[in-house]
Amino acid sequence: MIRAATVHAQLLLQPRSYASQAKAASRWPLVSRKPSLLGCGRPFYQMGTRGQDENKVLTARGCHTSPESQELAKKSCVPCSSKDLHPMSEDSAKKLLGQVNGWELTTEGGILKLHRAWKVKNFVKGLEFFKLVAAIAEQEGHHPDLHLVGWNNVKIDVWTHSVRGLTDNDFILAAKINHLNLEGILSKRANVQK
Numbered sequence: 525m526i527r528a529a530t531v532h533a534q535l536l537l538q539p540r541s542y543a544s545q546a547k548a549a550s551r552w553p554l555v556s557r558k559p560s561l562l563g564c565g566r567p568f569y570q571m572g573t574r575g576q577d578e579n580k581v582l583t584a585r586g587c588h589t590s591p592e593s594q595e596l597a598k599k600s601c602v603p604c605s606s607k608d609l610h611p612m613s614e615d616s617a618k619k620l621l622g623q624v625n626g627w628e629l630t631t632e633g634g635i636l637k638l639h640r641a642w643k644v645k646n647f648v649k650g651l652e653f654f655k656l657v658a659a660i661a662e663q664e665g666h667h668p669d670l671h672l673v674g675w676n677n678v679k680i681d682v683w684t685h686s687v688r689g690l691t692d693n694d695f696i697l698a699a700k701i702n703h704l705n706l707e708g709i710l711s712k713r714a715n716v717q718k
């Protein structure tokens with residue numbers, strides 16, 4: 525636990541590097557049932573029992589406390605060209621939604637997708653957010669559709685183009701995005717969930 529804490533402390537001290545966040549996010553160490561560092565801005569070992577307000581703030585940062593969500597964020601995507609990849613049913617997708625807090629199912633042109641929106645501080649922070657997501661996407665070989673509209677509204681759609689539907693890859697990518705440390709990027713007021 526101490527070693528992992530040291531690793532996490534180092535991560536905290538390093539300047540925000542997209543590649544290191546993406547790398548850390550994809551090798552998510554399941555060291556305890558408490559949230560790890562990247563999404564919460566505080567080392568997991570400092571986490572006590574949380575009040576409702578703290579949970580709201582953590583969720584606003586995209587941080588997720590559920591062990592299932594952390595487990596999913598640890599996984600890696602399989603190649604989208606894999607013959608074993610098939611689109612999942614809407615029921616299967618609904619069952620997995622609980623592990624990607626804040627995301628919802630949408631259908632566009634008959635294609636089932638994962639969708640989530642955030643309000644960011646400003647246009648440049650929106651692009652910074654995109655760079656963090658891009659690092660994970662490149663690492664995983666699985667890419668989201670990124671939208672930055674009205675200068676401070678980020679919208680991300682995730683789906684598997686090769687099968688024109690949703691696969692586990694999409695939920696893994698959404699979980700990794702949820703575990704990014706978005707402190708300093710999100711607009712304070714607009715993201716604390718009711």
Ligand SMILES: C[C@H](O)[C@H](O)[C@H]1CNC2=NC(N)=NC(=O)C2=N1
Pocket residue numbers: 603604605665666667668682683684685686687
């Ligand atoms: C060759 C490369 O692996 C494929 O084109 C990948 C790239 N990233 C991808 N991303 C997504 N979301 N769906 C895909 O089908 C996909 N295919």
